[in-house]
Amino acid sequence: MKFKLFLILFVLYSQSIFSEEKKIDPNSIHKNLRCLVCQGQTISDSNSDFAQTIKLVVKDLIDEGKTEEEIYSFMSDKYGEWIVFKPELNMHNSLLWILPYIVLIFGGFFIFSLIKKRH
Amino acid sequence: MLSNLGNSILFLCVILSLSIIYFANQNLKTPEGKISKIIYQFSLIQSCLILVCFFTLIAAFIVSDFSLINVYQNSHTSKPILYKISGTWGNHEGSLLLWAIILTIFSFLFLVYNNNHPKKFRLLTLIVQNILILGFLFFILFNSNPFSSIVPVPNEGLGLNPILQDPALAIHPPLLYIGFVGSSIYFSAAIASLISNYSSNSFSLSIKNWVLVSWCFQSLGILVGSIWAYYELGWGGFWFWDPVENASLLPWFAMTALFHSLIVFERRNIFYFWVIILCLMTFILSVMGTFLVRSGILNSVHTFASDPSRGLYILSFLSLMIFVSIFLLFKKYKRENYNINQNSKETFILINNWFMMFYLATVLLGTIYPIFTDAITNNQISVGPPFYNTIIIPIAVIFLLFMAVGPRVKWIKNKFEDLKIYTFILIGSLLINFLITYFLESYSILSNLIIISALFLISSSLIDGIKEFKKKRLDYARIISHASFGFLVLFIGLNDVFSIEKDYNIKLGETKKFENYSIKFQTLNLKEFSNYKAVVGELEILNTDTNKKNILSPEIRIYDNPQTLTYEASIKSSFLRDYYLTMSNIDRSDYYNIKFQKKPLMIWIWISVVMIVIGGFLRIFTNAKSN
Numbered sequence: 001m002k003f004k005l006f007l008i009l010f011v012l013y014s015q016s017i018f019s020e021e022k023k024i025d026p027n028s029i030h031k032n033l034r035c036l037v038c039q040g041q042t043i044s045d046s047n048s049d050f051a052q053t054i055k056l057v058v059k060d061l062i063d064e065g066k067t068e069e070e071i072y073s074f075m076s077d078k079y080g081e082w083i084v085f086k087p088e089l090n091m092h093n094s095l096l097w098i099l100p101y102i103v104l105i106f107g108g109f110f111i112f113s114l115i116k117k118r119h
Numbered sequence: 120m121l122s123n124l125g126n127s128i129l130f131l132c133v134i135l136s137l138s139i140i141y142f143a144n145q146n147l148k149t150p151e152g153k154i155s156k157i158i159y160q161f162s163l164i165q166s167c168l169i170l171v172c173f174f175t176l177i178a179a180f181i182v183s184d185f186s187l188i189n190v191y192q193n194s195h196t197s198k199p200i201l202y203k204i205s206g207t208w209g210n211h212e213g214s215l216l217l218w219a220i221i222l223t224i225f226s227f228l229f230l231v232y233n234n235n236h237p238k239k240f241r242l243l244t245l246i247v248q249n250i251l252i253l254g255f256l257f258f259i260l261f262n263s264n265p266f267s268s269i270v271p272v273p274n275e276g277l278g279l280n281p282i283l284q285d286p287a288l289a290i291h292p293p294l295l296y297i298g299f300v301g302s303s304i305y306f307s308a309a310i311a312s313l314i315s316n317y318s319s320n321s322f323s324l325s326i327k328n329w330v331l332v333s334w335c336f337q338s339l340g341i342l343v344g345s346i347w348a349y350y351e352l353g354w355g356g357f358w359f360w361d362p363v364e365n366a367s368l369l370p371w372f373a374m375t376a377l378f379h380s381l382i383v384f385e386r387r388n389i390f391y392f393w394v395i396i397l398c399l400m401t402f403i404l405s406v407m408g409t410f411l412v413r414s415g416i417l418n419s420v421h422t423f424a425s426d427p428s429r430g431l432y433i434l435s436f437l438s439l440m441i442f443v444s445i446f447l448l449f450k451k452y453k454r455e456n457y458n459i460n461q462n463s464k465e466t467f468i469l470i471n472n473w474f475m476m477f478y479l480a481t482v483l484l485g486t487i488y489p490i491f492t493d494a495i496t497n498n499q500i501s502v503g504p505p506f507y508n509t510i511i512i513p514i515a516v517i518f519l520l521f522m523a524v525g526p527r528v529k530w531i532k533n534k535f536e537d538l539k540i541y542t543f544i545l546i547g548s549l550l551i552n553f554l555i556t557y558f559l560e561s562y563s564i565l566s567n568l569i570i571i572s573a574l575f576l577i578s579s580s581l582i583d584g585i586k587e588f589k590k591k592r593l594d595y596a597r598i599i600s601h602a603s604f605g606f607l608v609l610f611i612g613l614n615d616v617f618s619i620e621k622d623y624n625i626k627l628g629e630t631k632k633f634e635n636y637s638i639k640f641q642t643l644n645l646k647e648f649s650n651y652k653a654v655v656g657e658l659e660i661l662n663t664d665t666n667k668k669n670i671l672s673p674e675i676r677i678y679d680n681p682q683t684l685t686y687e688a689s690i691k692s693s694f695l696r697d698y699y700l701t702m703s704n705i706d707r708s709d710y711y712n713i714k715f716q717k718k719p720l721m722i723w724i725w726i727s728v729v730m731i732v733i734g735g736f737l738r739i740f741t742n743a744k745s746n
Contacts, residue, residue, distance in 0.1 A: 081499065
C-alpha cells in the first residue's frame, strides 16, 4: 500500500519535472556573460552602454530561436572567450573540465585500496 | 613623528624575533626539561610591541597624520571615526601589519598553552613561527611599509573607497585573518613535529583547538564577506566564485578536512602524515591566496591592492615554504600500517576528506587555470559560477548523503546498522521535497536532488541527536554543525529555485505589474550627507494577493573623496523573504533602471552559517573542558 502511494506520487512528480516546456530566460544568460568594460560585473548587473547593447543582442538571438549554448558560442566568437563565464569544452579547456573528476576518481581508488588492505 | 615611532618598533620586533630564535636554539641544546623564562618574556614583549605598533598606525589614522603615505592614500579628515580606524586594515600595508600581529600573538599563545608537550617540539614550533614572523616583518619594512613618510606633508588625504566604508567590511578582514593567518601556527607545529619526530597521537592534542579556532573565524570571515557582497555590491547574490572569494574558501576546505582527520588520528593513531600534509597545505593555500589577490595576477571585483613587486616577494616566500614542506615530508615519510574496515567511522572520515580534496582541487583549478591559458596560449578565459555549479553541485548531493550516514557508524567495526531508519528518512525527504515542488512549482532535477539530500542530512542528524540525548551522550557540537550545514544547503537551494528577478526601465510616477506584485515609483529626492550626496528613490512594492505594502528606497550616491558613484540597494528583510531593489540612472533620459528581486529565506542562510560556527565553538569548549 505504502509502496503504491509512493509510486503514484513519484509518477506525478516526474511529470511535473518533464512535462513543462522550458523557455529561455534572458536574465539567466545575462548572468553568464561578463561585462567587458566593467570590473568583474556581469551583463545582468551592469548598466553600461556595452551591457545595454549586449542585452538587446541576446534578446534578438532568443527571438531568432537560438539555444542558450548557441548564444554563448556566438558571443565568444565575436568578443573572445573572456566574455563567457562558462568556459567552452574545447582542446585547451579540456584539462579544466576533466581534472576535477580525475581527482575524484583517483581519490576514490585510493580510499578503496586503503580499506581493502585490512587483515 | 609617528612614522619614526612605528619604524623603530618594527625594527625592535625584528630584533626580538631574532633573539627568540637564538635563545630557543640555545635552549634546545641544554638538557634541562623546561623552556627558559627569557623565551616566554621575549615572546610576551614581542606580542605587546607589535600591538603597540598597530595602535600607533591606528592613532595616525585617527588624527589624520598625512605625513604617512598610507594615511594620505587611504583616509580623509571628513570620514567617520569608525572608518578612519577600519581604514587601518582596509589597505595592503596595514593589513600586513595585522598579519604580523596574528602571527606573533598566536606564537605566544601556543607557547603558553602547550605545557605538556615535549620541549623540543615546542621550541622548534616557536623557531619556525618566528621565521615566518621575520619573513613578514621584512616584507613590511622593505616593501610595504605602512609608516613610510611623505614630504611635503599633504593637507588632505585621498579618502577610502566608499564601498569599503561599511561596518561589515570593517570587521571582515580581522575575522578572516584570524582564520587563515591563524593556520600558520599548525604549519609551524607540523614542521616542528616532522623535525623532532613527534608523531604520536598526542601531537593532535597540541593543534586541534587551534585548527578549530581558525576554522570558526575563517567561516565567520567568509560569512561577513558574503553578507557585505549581498547588500553592497547590488547584484543580489552573495557568492560569485570570484578569485578573491575562492582564495578564502581554499584554506577552509583544507581546515575542514584537517579537523575531521584529526579525530581519527587522535583516536586510532593513524593518518599522521596525512594530517601533517593538511596542516602544511592550509597555510600554504592561505599565503597563495594572498599572493593571487595582492599581486594583481587575477582579475577580480575585489582587487584593491596590486603591485608586481609584492607578488614577487610573496611568491618567493611561498616557494620556500612549499620547498621546505616537501623536502621534510620526503625525508621523514614512513609507511604507516592501516587497519581500516569498510563500514567504520575511519572510512567515512576519509570520505569526508576525499570530497573536501575534490572541492579544493576544483576551486583551485578554476581559480588558477585562466592564468595558465593566458600565459601558454595567450587566450583569456573566464571561469565563473556556471563552471563551479556544474561540477560541484551534482557531487555535493552524494557528499550530503555520506555526511548524513557517516557520524552514526561506529569505530573499527565492520557492520552496517540502521538501514531501515535510513530508508524511512529518505522516503520522508522525498515526500517533503515533492510537497515543496508540487505547491511551489519548480522543475530542475538537480535542485530537487539537492533539496532531497539536504533534507536527508537534516533529519538524520536530528534523529541522531534525539537518540544520543536519550542515551545521555549528546554531542551538541557535531549535531548542530551537521544539521546546520544541511539547513544551509537547503536554504541556498530553495533560495535559488524560488527567487524572482525583474528588470525595468521606469519613470517617476509609473507603475509596473508582474505576477502578484506591482511596483510604483513614487518620489525622487536629493539628500546631502557629510561625505556624500544621494539621489534617493522611493518605490512602493504591493503584493496584490495579501495587499501588503512595502516602501523601498534605493540610492545613487555621489561621494566626494575620492569622487565615486555608488548604487545602494534597498533591502526589506523578513523571516520568509527579502525584497531587494537597486536603482540606477540611464544617461540622457528621464528613465531609471530598477532591478527588483524577491529572495526567499535569505536570513536563514546567514543563520545557518552562524549555527555551523556555534557548533565549532562548542567543540572547542568541550575540548577545553575535557583536557
